Amino acid sequence: MSSSIRVRFAPSPTGPLHIGGLRTALFNYLFAKKHNxxxxxxxxxxxxxxxxxxxxxxxxxxxxxxxxxIDEGPTKGGAFGPYRQSERKNIYKKYAEQLIKEGKAYYAFDTPEELDGHRKDHEEKGKTFIYNWHNREKLTNSISLTKEEVDNKLTTGTPYVIRFKSPEKQELTLQDEIRGEIKIDTSTLDDKVLFKNDGLPTYHLANIVDDHLMEITHVIRGEEWLPSLALHHLLYDAFGWKKPSFSHLPLILKPTGKGKLSKRDGEKGGFPVFPLSWKDSKGYKESGYFPESVVNFLAFLGWNPGTEQEMFSLQELTQAFKLDRVNKSGARFDPDKTKWYNQQWLQRKPNAELTSEFFELLKENKSLTKIPSLAYTESVVNLIKERAVFVSDFWELSDYFFKAPEEFSEKARKKHWKENTASLMQLALAILNSTEPFSSKVIEENIKNWITKDELSFGKVMPPLRLAIVGDLKGPHLFDIIEMIGKEESLKRLQIAIECL
Known part of the structure; x- marks a missing residue:
């Protein structure tokens, strides 16, 4: 493919960007970058x-x-601007009027009340009202009225819309890069409004005119625009313009696989559906997801590389992306899989990056009397990060590195703190006290030698020792924890546990 490929992401600013829209942007971006x-x-x-x-x-x-x-856009500029349709208002009218001149569109003066009456009348008869070839000559428009009547209405300022004149009894063969060939009978199409009575174009006219003027070569958009494809084809033909290549991406489905994913599904399932927070809805960013993991899981909603590889950076996706690997059928959204991607990306992150993020959380932590050093925090992160999905999980996984446990797990206590445990812990305390150098390796050797020499069972010593130091039976290698918190703190915790438990 040549380097003259131009794609566009064309959202409406009618609310926050849903992840379905973000995926459309991503697929457009990947396709463009893949082909320079x-x-x-x-x-x-x-x-x-x-x-x-x-x-x-x-x-x-x-x-x-x-x-x-983006390469061109409202904030970036470019040779094909302006990039907001509201700033292009003066462009569209002449194209609508060109179609009228050529007999491919017409003025329609029907009032909203009249159209509503037709709809109700059809409903009562069990039919659906469609404004097209079979009734347009009976309605109030420039096809049914004389030239004088039309001119009179236009000069006296009667409100009107401009409708496209859909052809009757034609079979259209449409091409979609993802779905293949689609056949449409034009008799089923309505005469869509191209220009509204407020002086603004509808989506259909503005979209086609802008894509043509901006020299868009490939239109990659959501499946919800598939019903508009026939009209857009007809408009290109009506203007005599070269059509871009069309691709309609599959819907993103609810986690159940039934129906389109909505904001309500996110609220119900406790997962985000927007990239950033919007009003009362928390976004992926604020929920602790990395941009890399969002890119990664979005790419796999409807596309796959055809290999076993699941982890892709934006760069790698650009290399691997092919439109013919996009599925036709809807892609089921899996909240657990999105978390899995985040966990994988968290493991790939440099400790320094994770530490600086965690350090900010520690500074805000009200339960800490003293903020630890950055180096100490990084050592903690190194020990606990493999169990985390988000940086926000770090505190729960590591609080005992920063402060002594305030309570002990009742379940662990019942199971592991027996009658003679206190006296065993007193011995462990003495061993810790005499251990030099106070390193994980030496502490472990000394404790294990004592257990073996006194013919004790590991099950009687290790769980209560962990309980005393951590407050629960969680955490990484126990002797690493003991080395990290230091001799003085370890002895203090052990003494408190002996007295309390």
């Missing part, structure tokens, strides 16, 4: 009624967070 093409952001804000303040900014920040750098 351009990735363009265009904001489709012609629907002023649904415009939401802050949504455009949210979209841009979401793309930046997961590392999808």
């Amino acid at each position: 093409g351009k990735f363009i952001l265009r904001i489709e804000d012609t629907d002023q009624n649904r415009f939401v303040e802050g949504a455009e900014n949210y979209i841009i920040q979401s793309l930046e967070w997961i590392g999808l750098t």
Whole structure:
């Protein structure tokens, strides 16, 4: 493929960007970068009624967070701008009027009340009202009215819309890169509104005109736009323009596999569906996910590389991505798998990076009387990170490194603290006290030699020793913990456990 490939991600700023939209952006980006093409952001804000303040900014920040750098767009500029449809308003009218001149579109003066009446009338008869070839000559438009009547309505400022004149009894053969050949009978299509009575184009007209003027070569978008494909094909033909290649991505399905994933599913299942927090909905970023893991799991929603490899950086995805490996069928969203990806990425992160993130949390921790050093914190991270899914898990996995246990696990106490345990711990205390150097290796040797020499069982010594030091039977290698917290602290904890338990 040539380097003149141009793709666009064209969201509407009507609310936060759902992860389905983010995946569309990702697949566009991967396709463009794979073929040395351009990735363009265009904001489709012609629907002023649904415009939401802050949504455009949210979209841009979401793309930046997961590392999808745009080549052209509202914040970047480019030779094909402006990149907000609201700033391109003056462009569309002439194209709608061109279609009217050529008899491919028409003025429709029907009032909303009249159309509503037709709909109700059809419903009563058990039919569906469709504005198209079979009834347009009976409705109030420039096809049914005389030229004088039309001119009169236009000069007196009667509200109108411009509708596309769908052809009757044609079979369209449409091509989709993912779904293959699709056949459509044009008699089933309605005459879609291209230009609204508020002086703004509808999505369909603006979308086609912009894609043409911005020289978009490949349109990669969600499955929900599949029903618009026939109209978009007809519009390209009506203007005599070269069509881009179309690909419709599969839906992201609920974890049950039935129906499209929604915000409500996230609320019910306790997982995010937005990249960043929006109002009362927590995003992936704020939930502790790494951008790399979000990119990784999104790529696998509807695509696979055809190999066993599951871990991919953005760079690796760019190399591996092929549109023909995208599935037709919906992709089931698996919240557990998203966590698995985060855990894998956490293990790959340098300790220093994880430590600086954890250190910020420690500074905010009210239960700490003294903030540990960065070096000490990094040693802790090194010992506990393999059990964590998020950096926010670190505290629960490592609190005993930073402060003595305030209580002891009741379950562990009942099972492991017997009548003679206190006297055994008194002996362990003496061994720890006399151990030099106080390193994990030497402590372990001394404790194990004592257990073997006195013919004790490991089960009688090790669990209560861990309970005394940690407060529970959790954590990494016990002697590593003892070395880390130091002799003085270890002896103190053991003494308290002997007295309390």
